[in-house]
Amino acid sequence: MMVFPRENLVFFAVPKTGTTAIEAALDARAAIVLRDPPQMKHLTVASYARVLQPLLKADYEMMAVIRHPLDWHGSHYRYRSRPALRGSARSTADLTFAQFIERMLSPGTPEAEGAQSRFLCLKDGRCPVRHLFRYEAQDRILAFLAERFGGPVELPVVNVSPRRALDLPEALRVAHETRFARCYEMWEAAQH
Numbered sequence: 001m002m003v004f005p006r007e008n009l010v011f012f013a014v015p016k017t018g019t020t021a022i023e024a025a026l027d028a029r030a031a032i033v034l035r036d037p038p039q040m041k042h043l044t045v046a047s048y049a050r051v052l053q054p055l056l057k058a059d060y061e062m063m064a065v066i067r068h069p070l071d072w073h074g075s076h077y078r079y080r081s082r083p084a085l086r087g088s089a090r091s092t093a094d095l096t097f098a099q100f101i102e103r104m105l106s107p108g109t110p111e112a113e114g115a116q117s118r119f120l121c122l123k124d125g126r127c128p129v130r131h132l133f134r135y136e137a138q139d140r141i142l143a144f145l146a147e148r149f150g151g152p153v154e155l156p157v158v159n160v161s162p163r164r165a166l167d168l169p170e171a172l173r174v175a176h177e178t179r180f181a182r183c184y185e186m187w188e189a190a191q192h
Contacts, residue, residue: 001032001034001042002023002027002030003032003052004026004060005031005058005060007148007149008060010048010061011026011064012045012063012119013042014042014066014119015076015119016067016072016075016076017065017072017135018138018155019065020158020159021155021156021158022141022155024156024158025145025153025154025155025156026145044120045064045120045121045127046121046122046123049122061130062130063130063132064129064132065135065141066132066186066187066190067134069116069180069183069184069187070168071135071166072116072135072183073104073176074097077095077097077164078161078163078166079162080093081093081161081162081164082161082162097168098169098172101168101176102172105172105175105176105179115180116183117180117182127186133190134191134192137191137192138155
């Protein structure tokens with residue numbers, strides 16, 4: 001998460017939405033950068049509203065990127081298949097994408113990666129993020145950043161997950177859409 005008082009903006013680092021690239025591009029311009037531990041870097045909107053916003057005594061506009069929910073879980077699946085995690089309980093190296101999604105959707109199984117909607121919404125379910133962009137709309141994201149920061153912003157290519165097939169049977173796709181309906185609604189409403 002980064003705070004830019006001059007630009008009247010707070011940028012929320014939703015995991016697996018290209019936030020590391022945005023952080024690398026804008027880090028030096030931020031008044032506040034939360035990097036580590038990951039719970040701080042990926043501070044939720046609700047936590048910000050409860051803890052940090054009162055300290056800042058300002059009502060900055062909020063910006064975030066949301067990824068198509070199935071692609072978002074696909075990114076987690078691919079990222080967790082990297083060799084560094086092989087043999088750990090978090091590794092997906094020996095799972096198909098369908099098995100990963102089935103495991104995520106199983107009753108009683110804690111959601112390994114949560115939901116973007118819980119990251120971006122307040123406790124009452126409202127999403128106060130004024131500038132919410134689809135991950136797929138990189139041109140819109142860059143145009144917004146260029147306008148807000150007074151010039152072009154170049155995003156480096158960083159933190160790229162390994163390539164893997166993301167095949168899913170239709171029934172599992174429908175179950176995913178049902179379980180993460182709020183995320184799909186927010187992605188549909190985001191700027192594209």
